Amino acid sequence: MRQHKRVIDVDSGVALVVTDLHGEGRVYDHLRDLFLSRYQAGTVQRLILCGDLIHSYGPEAEDDSLRMLLDVMRLQAELGPEAVVLLMGNHEMPHVYGIHLMKGKFEFTPRFEQALVALDNRRGAPRRRHEVLAFLRGLPLYVRTRAGVMLSHAGAPPGIDDSEAADFVLNFDHDALLRLIEDRMRSQYDLDALKQNAVYLREAKKRLAIDGADDPRLPELLRAELVSQTSVEFQLLWQVLFATNEQDSSLRDYSQQVRRFLQAVSAISPHEQRVLIAGHIPVSGGYATIGQQQLRLASYAHASPRHEGCYVLLDCARPVQSAVDLLPQVHKTFARD
Numbered sequence: 001m002r003q004h005k006r007v008i009d010v011d012s013g014v015a016l017v018v019t020d021l022h023g024e025g026r027v028y029d030h031l032r033d034l035f036l037s038r039y040q041a042g043t044v045q046r047l048i049l050c051g052d053l054i055h056s057y058g059p060e061a062e063d064d065s066l067r068m069l070l071d072v073m074r075l076q077a078e079l080g081p082e083a084v085v086l087l088m089g090n091h092e093m094p095h096v097y098g099i100h101l102m103k104g105k106f107e108f109t110p111r112f113e114q115a116l117v118a119l120d121n122r123r124g125a126p127r128r129r130h131e132v133l134a135f136l137r138g139l140p141l142y143v144r145t146r147a148g149v150m151l152s153h154a155g156a157p158p159g160i161d162d163s164e165a166a167d168f169v170l171n172f173d174h175d176a177l178l179r180l181i182e183d184r185m186r187s188q189y190d191l192d193a194l195k196q197n198a199v200y201l202r203e204a205k206k207r208l209a210i211d212g213a214d215d216p217r218l219p220e221l222l223r224a225e226l227v228s229q230t231s232v233e234f235q236l237l238w239q240v241l242f243a244t245n246e247q248d249s250s251l252r253d254y255s256q257q258v259r260r261f262l263q264a265v266s267a268i269s270p271h272e273q274r275v276l277i278a279g280h281i282p283v284s285g286g287y288a289t290i291g292q293q294q295l296r297l298a299s300y301a302h303a304s305p306r307h308e309g310c311y312v313l314l315d316c317a318r319p320v321q322s323a324v325d326l327l328p329q330v331h332k333t334f335a336r337d
């Protein structure tokens, strides 16, 4: 049995660690093929994608999000859940709850929701919508290693500084939260009235590709609103996945936050965790150390320039003491050799 529901523990092997591909299919194919050739040669044993696999910043025709996600599901079914790992990022999570994610002119979620609904109407589709959603709901938040390196999407969240708080995050239960909200909806809301609400119907169609008043998914927009507006648990999950690191405070304060988070996690983990690898935040040149205990990684979409993106070849067994120890294991996504 896994010690924590949202954690994959890894004790051995070399992992190819990648992050934030954001629907860039060409880059995904390149890194997956790099992984597969080394996997077959026996030099790399794992592919770990640290979240935000989906949601392109480009035009719809170039958005490979769903194809990439289906390919990860296929590869994981083939090689096993410890050989191919996708961590949940802040761009995967919205589809678990049906919430609307936008940034400036980009509305990320409707396009992917429409693609998911289209899966059920596509002949020969390898998976159905409900299977993809179940996969997203089951995603881990962290990988822990014997090396003492913890992999995450967004780094250390604020306020996780004792083992009780860490335990809650490491066991985060989406199903329980959704059930809680659904029970409340049934007892406190007239769900039939939604069918007559033209504004609701329009928003439900736009955001979640809900197909009119008779669609059994009709209450899901209300559920999304209730989760995001009223749930303390959801706010915590938000802080985990949208962590702002040193950008909202200072490097000094954030370094303390990282230290406290890793200490709290270590107290309930098989091995002390001393260094975090995280993506999520743009970084010039594709990587940077953030204090002594975090390596920021951007494999493509968040690297500037993008072709300077990086991946890490992590020896999951050999102890790592600080972030700079990882620098020899950082490589360019597009090597020039």
Ligand SMILES: [Mn+2]
Binding pocket: 020, 052, 280, 281, 302
């Ligand atoms: Mn991202």
